[in-house]
Amino acid sequence: MKILSRQQIYKADKETTRIQQISSLELMERAATRAFEWIHQRLQGSPVPIYLLCGIGNNGGDGLVIARHLAEHGYHIEVFIVDYHPKRSPDFLENLQALKQRKVWPTTLESGQALPAMDPQGILVDAIFGIGLSRVPDPWMKSVIDQINSSGLFVLAIDLPSGMPADFSDFDPAQNGLSMVHAQHTLTFGAPKLTFFLPETGSAVGQWTVLDIGLAREYTDAVQTEFSGYGAGLIRSLYRPRQKFTHKGSFGHLWVVGGSYGTMGALQLAARGGLRSGAGKVTAWTPQCGVDILQGNLPEVMVRTGKGKKQLTDFPQAGKFTLVAGMGLGTAKVTADAFVPWLKQWKQPVVLDADALNILSQNPEGFNSVPAGSILTPHPGEFARMVGNWTSDADKLEKARNFVKQYSCILVLKGAHTLVLDQHHGFFNTSGNPGMATAGSGDVLAGMIGGLLAQGYEPVQAALAGVYLHGLSADIGVQKLGYEALTAGDIISGIGPAFVSLFQTAESGPPQEEAAKEE
Numbered sequence: 001m002k003i004l005s006r007q008q009i010y011k012a013d014k015e016t017t018r019i020q021q022i023s024s025l026e027l028m029e030r031a032a033t034r035a036f037e038w039i040h041q042r043l044q045g046s047p048v049p050i051y052l053l054c055g056i057g058n059n060g061g062d063g064l065v066i067a068r069h070l071a072e073h074g075y076h077i078e079v080f081i082v083d084y085h086p087k088r089s090p091d092f093l094e095n096l097q098a099l100k101q102r103k104v105w106p107t108t109l110e111s112g113q114a115l116p117a118m119d120p121q122g123i124l125v126d127a128i129f130g131i132g133l134s135r136v137p138d139p140w141m142k143s144v145i146d147q148i149n150s151s152g153l154f155v156l157a158i159d160l161p162s163g164m165p166a167d168f169s170d171f172d173p174a175q176n177g178l179s180m181v182h183a184q185h186t187l188t189f190g191a192p193k194l195t196f197f198l199p200e201t202g203s204a205v206g207q208w209t210v211l212d213i214g215l216a217r218e219y220t221d222a223v224q225t226e227f228s229g230y231g232a233g234l235i236r237s238l239y240r241p242r243q244k245f246t247h248k249g250s251f252g253h254l255w256v257v258g259g260s261y262g263t264m265g266a267l268q269l270a271a272r273g274g275l276r277s278g279a280g281k282v283t284a285w286t287p288q289c290g291v292d293i294l295q296g297n298l299p300e301v302m303v304r305t306g307k308g309k310k311q312l313t314d315f316p317q318a319g320k321f322t323l324v325a326g327m328g329l330g331t332a333k334v335t336a337d338a339f340v341p342w343l344k345q346w347k348q349p350v351v352l353d354a355d356a357l358n359i360l361s362q363n364p365e366g367f368n369s370v371p372a373g374s375i376l377t378p379h380p381g382e383f384a385r386m387v388g389n390w391t392s393d394a395d396k397l398e399k400a401r402n403f404v405k406q407y408s409c410i411l412v413l414k415g416a417h418t419l420v421l422d423q424h425h426g427f428f429n430t431s432g433n434p435g436m437a438t439a440g441s442g443d444v445l446a447g448m449i450g451g452l453l454a455q456g457y458e459p460v461q462a463a464l465a466g467v468y469l470h471g472l473s474a475d476i477g478v479q480k481l482g483y484e485a486l487t488a489g490d491i492i493s494g495i496g497p498a499f500v501s502l503f504q505t506a507e508s509g510p511p512q513e514e515a516a517k518e519e
């Protein structure tokens with residue numbers, strides 16, 4: 001599912017009206033009618049009061065069209081024009097006339113005015129600002145947004161919550177206190193917006209549904225976007241079925257390197273993640289204290305040790321195997337002094353997680369030794385050590401772009417929508433849940449990505465599939481366990497069912513955010 005930038009959406013609008021030979025007014029009618037249908041399907045004529053807050057641009061125009069349809073279907077509506085700007089869009093004006101012809105008379109809220117009292121059992125339709133928002137809302141608009149947020153009403157945002165930009169091309173909302181409507185649900189037109197996927201803004205969107213408004217495929221199919229959301233569809237397309245006459249040698253040899261006294265669990269979780277993702281063989285390289293633990297717990301894994309008793313002080317000779325390093329490794333000076341020069345021996349892409357990243361952050365020159373195409377999997381704390389603190393999601397994204405360019409690597413920025421970023425594209429994952437916020441789940445992910453890389457998936461494919469299947473495994477796990485009880489070990493137990501469910505199609509029509517997981 002492509003994430004179109006603000007400018008690309010305007011272009012899509014233009015191309016749609018040109019190719020389909022319709023007016024912008026007709027496109028507005030089509031878009032807002034889809035939104036009305038969505039509401040009508042759920043409310044089924046309910047007498048709940050509906051308050052429509054409309055701006056003066058085309059987002060407000062959408063609100064007026066929705067209001068007209070609701071009035072025609074006998075809903076109890078009140079319409080307010082939030083008069084934040086003297087310039088009305090032509091399609092807004094046309095629809096204002098059309099609404100008045102239906103004998104619906106909107107109330108105008110002028111600058112400085114407070115919102116009227118509203119029944120807290122009602123629904124508030126937010127059609128104040130859409131993608132036209134080009135600068136931070138002024139103090140009056142901020143107070144309107146605050147009043148909406150404290151109203152207690154169910155808020156349905158049209159296209160996007162007012163105050164929230166579609167992307168960061170015009171301004172960074174964090175620089176001005178992130179003043180935006182917090183919606184329970186957002187009905188967005190044509191494509192999801194970048195800001196839906198990032199924590200500062202994504203929490204304001206609530207559940208989201210992309211409404212298909214028939215944008216010209218000639219444009220949307222061809223346009224190159226910087227970002228997309230992905231799910232099962234993409235992973236199915238790159239999945240490699242196993243052939244009959246294959247053997248364990250066909251699926252690679254994964255080495256998981258790490259562990260230290262007291263953190264052998266991290267290495268075990270990675271090893272198990274690699275095994276369950278299909279690596280033909282897995283070897284662990286650990287300090288001597290790890291041998292009994294690993295041999296006792298993981299009969300499938302071979303164990304080799306360095307000279308260090310409680311921490312690694314030396315590393316195996318680089319070879320034809322696939323390397324995942326860093327889980328539980330520690331950052332002791334003896335370990336770091338051996339690790340950084342060792343990394344130089346590697347020519348093929350490796351997977352670096354946790355303390356491998358922390359060691360490199362303390363010795364930043366070492367990042368130059370990371371082989372091109374390697375996959376680095378920091379959580380936010382590790383990424384801050386790598387690139388310094390960021391001031392906002394927009395700033396973090398910029399730092400990530402620069403990092404990937406500088407070191408020709410793939411970043412897996414872990415979070416609710418993990419971002420897999422290479423020099424060409426950013427992919428936001430759509431699987432996973434807050435149950436994964438538990439110690440060790442990142443170790444499992446590193447092992448899974450390594451297991452896929454070992455089998456011959458291209459690095460970016462291994463990162464995409466590992467991240468998606470990891471989230472899906474946890475989604476399967478929480479169905480039985482709930483969010484609180486899910487552990488990293490349960491994610492490992494879900495890997496098998498996740499592979500299986502990849503090829504089972506959903507029968508019922510899921511809501512769109514769910515549907516995005518299919519793409």
Ligand SMILES: NC(=O)C1=CN([C@@H]2O[C@H](COP(=O)(O)OP(=O)(O)OC[C@H]3O[C@@H](n4cnc5c(N)ncnc54)[C@H](OP(=O)(O)O)[C@@H]3O)[C@@H](O)[C@H]2O)[C@@H](O)CC1
Binds near residue numbers: 027028130136
């Ligand atoms: N394909 C699609 O997706 C379709 C989209 N459609 C709908 O059109 C919507 C976009 O409409 P829109 O361009 O008229 O912008 P909208 O958001 O109504 O804002 C109005 C104006 O406000 C202004 N302004 C900006 N920031 C400001 C601020 N802080 N404080 C005060 N003023 C500010 C700014 O004007 P400026 O001052 O920058 O010239 C802006 O133009 C879109 O979200 C969707 O709902 C459908 O109808 C058809 C299909």
Ligand SMILES: Nc1ncnc2c1ncn2[C@@H]1O[C@H](COP(=O)(O)OP(=O)(O)O)[C@@H](O)[C@H]1O
Binds near residue numbers: 379418434
């Ligand atoms: N709220 C959430 N929603 C979805 N996924 C999450 C959420 N919180 C954490 N995760 C996922 O859980 C994993 C946590 O990794 P990490 O912080 O490295 O764990 P650890 O260091 O304990 O192994 C990541 O894959 C991340 O994307």
Ligand SMILES: [K+]
Binds near residue numbers: 128157
């Ligand atoms: K809106």
